[in-house]
Amino acid sequence: MKNLLTIAGSDSSGGAGIQADLKTFSAHGTFGMSVITAVTAQNTQGVFAVENISPDVVGAQIDAIFTDIEVDAVKVGMVSQTEIIKIIAEKLKKYKFKKVVIDPVMISKSGYHLLEPEAKKALIEELVPLAYVVTPNIPEAEELTGIKIDKFDDMEKAAISIKSMGAQNVLIKGGHLETEATDILYDGEKFHYLKGEKIPTKNTHGTGCTLSSAIAANIGRGLSVIDAVKGSKEYIIVAIENALQIGKGVGPTHHFYNLYKGAGMLDE
Ligand SMILES: Nc1ncnc2c1ncn2[C@@H]1O[C@H](COP(=O)(O)OP(=O)(O)O)[C@@H](O)[C@H]1O
Numbered sequence: 001m002k003n004l005l006t007i008a009g010s011d012s013s014g015g016a017g018i019q020a021d022l023k024t025f026s027a028h029g030t031f032g033m034s035v036i037t038a039v040t041a042q043n044t045q046g047v048f049a050v051e052n053i054s055p056d057v058v059g060a061q062i063d064a065i066f067t068d069i070e071v072d073a074v075k076v077g078m079v080s081q082t083e084i085i086k087i088i089a090e091k092l093k094k095y096k097f098k099k100v101v102i103d104p105v106m107i108s109k110s111g112y113h114l115l116e117p118e119a120k121k122a123l124i125e126e127l128v129p130l131a132y133v134v135t136p137n138i139p140e141a142e143e144l145t146g147i148k149i150d151k152f153d154d155m156e157k158a159a160i161s162i163k164s165m166g167a168q169n170v171l172i173k174g175g176h177l178e179t180e181a182t183d184i185l186y187d188g189e190k191f192h193y194l195k196g197e198k199i200p201t202k203n204t205h206g207t208g209c210t211l212s213s214a215i216a217a218n219i220g221r222g223l224s225v226i227d228a229v230k231g232s233k234e235y236i237i238v239a240i241e242n243a244l245q246i247g248k249g250v251g252p253t254h255h256f257y258n259l260y261k262g263a264g265m266l267d268e
């Protein structure tokens with residue numbers, strides 16, 4: 001059994017954040033653990049309140065896990081404040097932990113700023129350099145790089161720019177493209193296109209969280225970056241195809257074990 005850790009915010013409606021990550025870890029046959037950075041009051045229609053956890057308690061949660069349990073991979077999601085980002089970076093360095101997937105969550109689909117604007121600098125300087133894989137969506141890649149993204153060429157330029165910030169591998173997610181959902185992985189040498197058709201659904205709450213935690217699970221299971229990302233792309237497609245029409249707004253992706261066919265997991 002592989003042990004996976006998510007460091008992220010709680011989504012009360014269960015579609016994104018810690019809850020999506022833990023469901024994804026379970027669906028990948030791994031044991032999920034969580035360090036909670038913030039509690040959000042959220043549903044399919046929006047984010048209504050956020051309470052950040054103190055940096056000391058975030059740090060104590062990380063210590064509690066790393067001093068006791070072997071961790072195979074970490075995913076970092078919502079981290080709203082500079083001091084929270086700093087303590088996470090400090091602890092990942094202290095435990096010399098390298099298999100880190102960073103989802104640079106900034107604004108929810110409903111438009112709420114999950115990253116306080118003044119914390120962007122710390123995200124770029126402290127966390128992105130620790131990423132084995134960083135997974136911005138198009139608006140996040142634009143915000144990180146200042147590059148306006150209209151076409152694949154711009155996604156490639158943004159990936160090069162984010163790689164130069166210190167991340168080892170950059171996955172620019174294409175869920176915000178108009179006509180297709182093609183993601184681009186840049187490993188410093190090659191661009192790998194993960195082609196995807198746009199599934200006609202409004203129920204895409206938690207797609208970014210689901211994809212990044214699937215990548216972390218696959219890396220924790222020992223897959224190469226490209227195989228981890230390919231398997232996760234298969235996983236997110238099935239999770240979106242089976243997304244749930246619950247609530248009055250944007251419904252969540254759905255995870256269950258026997259839907260998963262990516263990365264040969266069912267053969268193990
Ligand atoms: N309607 C869709 N059809 C198919 N794939 C999608 C759709 N929306 C998002 N995706 C995929 O979901 C993953 C998450 O991407 P994205 O939605 O851009 O992230 P975020 O939730 O961070 O905004 C990517 O692999 C993207 O291509």
Ligand SMILES: Cc1ncc(COP(=O)(O)OP(=O)(O)O)c(N)n1
Pocket residue numbers: 008009010011015016017018040042077078105107108109110114204205206207208209210
């Ligand atoms: C607590 C929490 N963390 C992250 C997000 C963002 O989720 P994401 O999958 O990137 O996209 P949306 O669900 O916002 O569309 C969140 N909403 N809440």
